[in-house]
Amino acid sequence: MAHPTGYTRAQIALHWITVVLVALQFILHDAMSEAWDAVEDGLEVVFSPLVAQHVFMGALIAIVTFIRLGLRLTHGAPPPPEREHPALKILAHAAHWAFYGLLIALPVSGAVAWFNGIEPAAEAHEVLKTLLLALIVLHVAAALVHQFIFKTNLMARMKRPVG
Ligand code: HEM
Ligand code: HEM
Numbered sequence: 039m040a041h042p043t044g045y046t047r048a049q050i051a052l053h054w055i056t057v058v059l060v061a062l063q064f065i066l067h068d069a070m071s072e073a074w075d076a077v078e079d080g081l082e083v084v085f086s087p088l089v090a091q092h093v094f095m096g097a098l099i100a101i102v103t104f105i106r107l108g109l110r111l112t113h114g115a116p117p118p119p120e121r122e123h124p125a126l127k128i129l130a131h132a133a134h135w136a137f138y139g140l141l142i143a144l145p146v147s148g149a150v151a152w153f154n155g156i157e158p159a160a161e162a163h164e165v166l167k168t169l170l171l172a173l174i175v176l177h178v179a180a181a182l183v184h185q186f187i188f189k190t191n192l193m194a195r196m197k198r199p200v201g
Contacts, residue, residue, distance in 0.1 A: 041114055041115070041116065041117045042113060042114050042115070042116060042200060043116060043200050044116050044195055044198065044199065044200035045113075045115065045116065045195055045196065045199060045200070046109065046113055046199050046200065047199035048109060049106065049109050049110075049113065049199075050196055050197070050199050052102055052105060052106050052109070053106075053196055054196075055102060056099065056102055056103070056106070056141070059095055059098060059099050059102070060099065060141075060170070060174075062091075062095060063092065063095060063096060063099070064167075064171070066088055066091060066092065067092060068088075069086055069088030069089050069091075069092065070088070070089055070092040070093075073086070073089045074151070074152075074160060077155060078157070092148075093148075093149075093152065096144070096145040096148050096149075097145060097149075099141055099144075099145060100141070100142055100145040100146070103138060103141040103142055104142070106138070107138055110138070115134070116195060118130055118131075119184070119188070119190040119192065121188075121190070122188075122190070130180065133173060133176060133177060133180075136169075136173055137170075137173060137177070140166055140169060140170045140173065141170075143162075143166055144163065144166050144167060144170060147159045147160075147162045147163040147166060148163045151163055181193060
């Protein structure tokens with residue numbers, strides 16, 4: 039895997055676009071949860087603007103994630119800070135790949151549940167969203183610890199592009 043000195047402008051832009059889209063999915067999920075309850079109760083479901091928002095924004099997250107994966111595999115990512123403990127390097131690496139996996143598995147499970155009415159897919163979607171939330175908390179905590187305690191200036195990587 040390539041080890042450039044930093045992320046490109048496109049990688050950085052797509053990282054922050056993902057942050058906004060994922061935040062909106064969490065903030066605005068109520069309408070989708072209610073629509074799903076109606077499906078389970080056998081009631082008629084209206085494809086309201088907020089339900090459409092959840093479906094289309096979820097699909098957009100999947101598309102953006104595939105583009106990011108392409109960039110990750112072609113351009114690569116900068117190596118972890120040198121002084122970082124080897125166990126933390128492995129953890130960060132695993133967390134980053136877990137993000138890609140979750141950001142694809144979530145829209146897929148959601149779509150399987152919504153378009154086919156498959157209950158276990160909805161249950162998987164709920165578990166996956168909890169895992170994503172936990173990973174985000176860990177990731178943000180790690181970024182803050184790096185920035186303010188380890189003082190590695192890690193945030194600069196997601197602000198200043200190279201190449
Ligand atoms: C929805 C929320 C977020 C997701 C899904 C996410 C996802 C990711 C992923 C997948 C990477 C690895 C990129 C790669 O190397 O391939 C990454 C890196 C990074 N993220 Fe996030 N992120 C999120 C929120 C944040 C927030 C809120 C911050 C700042 C507080 C942040 C700061 C960083 C930094 C500094 C890196 C570079 C780390 C490094 O190169 O070692 N992220 N993020
Ligand atoms: C990364 C993208 C996505 C995120 C972060 C996300 C997040 C969420 C969240 C937070 C909930 C509320 C769960 C709860 O009530 O506790 C939810 C529910 C739901 N979402 Fe998504 N979603 C995504 C993509 C999609 C897509 C693309 C579809 C459909 C095409 C979808 C269909 C559903 C359905 C049917 C529910 C209700 C069933 C359930 O609670 O599991 N989601 N989603």
